[in-house]
Amino acid sequence: MKLEDRLMLILEDEPIIAFDLEDALLAEGAEVAVAATNDQALASIVEKDFGGAILDVNLHGETSYIVAHALRDKGIPFVFATGYGDAAHPAELAHVPTVTKPYSIDEIRRAFAAMA
Template identity: 55%
Template sequence: MPLSGKRILVVEDEPIIAFALEDMLLEDGADVVAVGSLEEGLDQAEAGVFDFAILDINLHGEKSYPIAFRLGSKGVRFVFASGYGDAEHPEELAHVTTLTKPYVLADIRNIAVGG
């Protein structure tokens, strides 16, 4: 299982999408921490130790960029996720991959494992 042993943070405000993504990652061997708000995501990014993160861009009308900056400062790889296609990010985050929902496990594997 390609994601075996990887600790992944999922920040997603839509419960059905979060549960489906969490199940997909767990089945692939990952250890998953899923939260649904900017505040919870910031708390996890600060306190937790992660190999990778998937950040929904829009969290109840707030952008997940503060979480991205915190993870980046700790050297954690991450991607953004959006149901609206590719998004324009702040210049400092323009290099970050944006996955389009619905999620494709192969895309997550490729990025999380170092592709």
Template identity: 45%
Template sequence: MNLLQNRRVLLVEDESLVAMMAEDMLMDLGCEVVVAMHLDQALTYAQTQKFDLAVLDVNLGGPLSYPVADLLLQNGTPFLFATGYGQKGMKDDYKTVPILQKPYLEPQLAALLSQLLAEPSEGEHLSKPHRETVPNKSAQRRPLC
């Protein structure tokens, strides 16, 4: 059983090429992906929409994504940091948040995200996808070259 199927994922990543790859990986895993490439946009999404999971790049071309992390912690959305910095570069406040070191592979992303969903303490609304029946339209769009 694929735990990630039809999960709604907020992807925050400011580099186009990296965002494209991460989006493809998440769609391959059956997720519905919402991409934010700027801090303000990411904050708006995190404030106004519900997500099952989030993948946050740390450095968004200057601004850091910590305020988004704060919002996600507040509303109980499980998330991970995907960063080239590694644990050393992280602010102490977020030591408990799992880190996916860039560059990463799809199985690593899948394993960490599944682990986040499996953790029981994250709140009831996370036990099942928000949209159980809606097929993932965007997942059918595939890059062809």
């Protein structure tokens, strides 16, 4: 999947990481919406037609799995990002590609390509 010309959702609670990823996606030709909480991301999913998403797994003690389920239900491709390595996701999300922080835009591209 190419990132170019897609509206991408970033769910990330660390501003510096979110800004870096936003810059990298913009450089790829994507449009970007950033959310720092599950509630913000869920509201964005209702309002916008996303072409993909990158979800930080751990958001200040909460997981982003509620957002992952909403994306899955809408057929929107997404990848997980985590500082904890290849985290053990719930069984219904075990197939979702995971990138480990610090990751590169190449790793993000490969993760989305693996779903194609």
